[in-house]
Amino acid sequence: MKRLPPLPALHTFLITAQCCNFTRAAEQLFITQGAVSRQIAGLEAHLGYELFIRQARGLDLTAQGKEWLPRVQQVFDLIAEGVEQIGEPRETLQLKAPTCVMRWLLPRLLQWQKERPDVPVALTTTVKHGVDFHREPFDAAVVYGAAPDSALASSLLFDEQLTPVCSPQMALQSPADLQQHLLLHPTRDERDWNAWLQAANLQLSNARAQHFETLDLAMSTASQGMGVAIGDWSLIGDDLSAGRLVMPFELKVRTGLAYYLVCPEKATPSAPLRELMGWLVEQARSR
Structure with missing residues (x-):
């Protein structure tokens, strides 16, 4: 692979190409005009072709210089972006x-x-x-x-779409079978089970119940085969996909929430x- 041109010379080329004048480039780079001229000449010698057309009224880019300019600009833009982003504290x-x-x-x-x-x-x-x-x-x-x-x-x-869920080992053939199982409530107010039972046109007499403070506790208990929980189908989708829980019935009830x-x-x-x-x-x- 051909040896790459030195980075300082490329930077000098970029500044010089932007102003097309050795004197103004030297002022921006805080070096002498002669130093700018020597760096450009050295870069052209390295590449094997001229980058500028030197005229009495100033400088013009050659065809090769025009091709180089956007590429060199991109390199220095990436360097500037890295300086701004790398090492900066990340926003949490x-x-x-x-x-x-x-x-x-x-x-x-x-x-x-x-x-x-x-x-x-x-x-x-x-x-x-x-x-x-x-x-x-x-x-x-x-x-x-x-x-x-x-x-x-x-x-x-x-x-929100409510549906009963239980362990895969529990055998539930119809909603009426819920009468034989412990109902696990994810809240104290029992509203989730009541909404689903009403939609299923089912009344359970003296159903056994256990209340939990969180959905997670209710679902974990259900997965261990200790009862039938009710939860939002969207929230427990991962448990259903993994087979930790199953939906014994197809009915899902939208609550409007x-x-x-x-x-x-x-x-x-x-x-x-x-x-x-x-x-x-x-x-x-x-x-």
């Missing part, structure tokens, strides 16, 4: 999310960090389903409920935040 994105969405969100954030280690994310979990960007220092949040108000820029992740990815409407999201939010929305739509 602050994300808030309710615990109920962790079964879906956490595996995807771990995948994001593998693919984009240059954009770290700090995740804060909460039992609350909303966010107040005026009082909370988050860049974005996952919220659960009705459609967010206009003060938030929001993207729909998925609608949903999960949204939000950020302040008036704020201009940074490029890393826009990329993360777009990636999460794409993940939700491709499930």
Whole structure:
């Protein structure tokens, strides 16, 4: 491979090509006009052809010089970009999310960090389903409920669709079989099971029940064959795909609520935040 031209000479060529004058190039480079002339002559000798046409009124680029100029400009642009970006502290994105969405969100954030280690994310979990960007220092949040108000820029992740799930070892032939099993409630208010049973036109008398504080606890108990839980089909999709849980019945009930990815409407999201939010929305739509 032919020896590469020296970097200082290429920089001198770039500055000289931009002003087409040895004197002005020397002023910008803080060297003498003679030094500029010698560096250009040395570069031309190295390449084997002239880069400038020397005229009394100044300089013009030769055909070869015109071809060299955008290439050299690109090299120095890349160097300048590296100086700005490499070694700079990385912006850690602050994300808030309710615990109920962790079964879906956490595996995807771990995948994001593998693919984009240059954009770290700090995740804060909460039992609350909303966010107040005026009082909370988050860049974005996952919220659960009705459609967010206009003060938030929001993207729909998925609608809530409730369905019973259980261990693959449990034999359930029809919804009426639920009477024989322990119902695992992911919340204290039992609203999820009540909504599904109503949609299934089913009334259970004296059904046994166990209440949990989080969806994760209910799903973990169900996977061990200790009862039948109910959860959002979108949130437990990974468990279903892995065979840890199964859907004994086809009925999925839409509640009218949903999960949204939000950020302040008036704020201009940074490029890393826009990329993360777009990636999460794409993940939700491709499930």
